[in-house]
Amino acid sequence: MPAYTPPPLPSDDKRWKIVNGTMRKSGFARHALIETLHTVQSSFGYLDDAAIRFVALSLRVPLSQAYGVATFYHYFSLKPPGKHTLTVCAGTACFIKGADKLIAAAEERLGIVPGHTTPDGQVSLMTARCVGACSRAPVMLADGEVTGERTPEQLIEQLERWAVE
Secondary structure (H helix, E strand, O other): OOOOOOOOOOOOOHHHHHHHHHHHHOOOOHHHHHHHHHHHHHHHOOOOHHHHHHHHHHHOOOHHHHHHHHHHOOOOOOOOOOOEEEEEEOOHHHHHOOHHHHHHHHHHHHOOOOOEEOOOOOEEEEEEOOOOOHHHOOOEEEOOEEEOOOOHHHHHHHHHHHHOO
16 A cells, blocks of 8 residues: 655644654654644644644645544634734633623623634633633633633733733
8 A cells, every 4th residue: 555645734834743753753643633723723822624624634634523522622713813812711700700700891891702703803801611720710811821700800900911012
């Protein structure tokens, strides 16, 4: 049986070589789908249609399966992220201590709902099931940095700091 010849990389962008390396390491096996999508996400910041199609073709998995994985897991995003990312923990401890108020304040201030990015591309608003900092509830992550015991007013202050950058 002849050796598998993967499709050519979508572009000369060096990040595709990193993605290709992930697939090559697994022998372009189907079981590398999640790991490869994770590499695309961390390399490019999100999964676009062309990337999902390339990975599916390269790993010889149905396109529907690749999209199924990309849309099932909360980690994956199909849209480019904003310059800043605000993630509000919506886990039980945070919710009991007012995460719903943080989310409502962020929605009102930004004019978007969780899972979206402001039209100017500045801020993406996300929620998480739990960020593992329950003792500091309610918690939000501002560009990945955990900030605990936040009030809606403190959240607005963070957003205003980003606005003046």
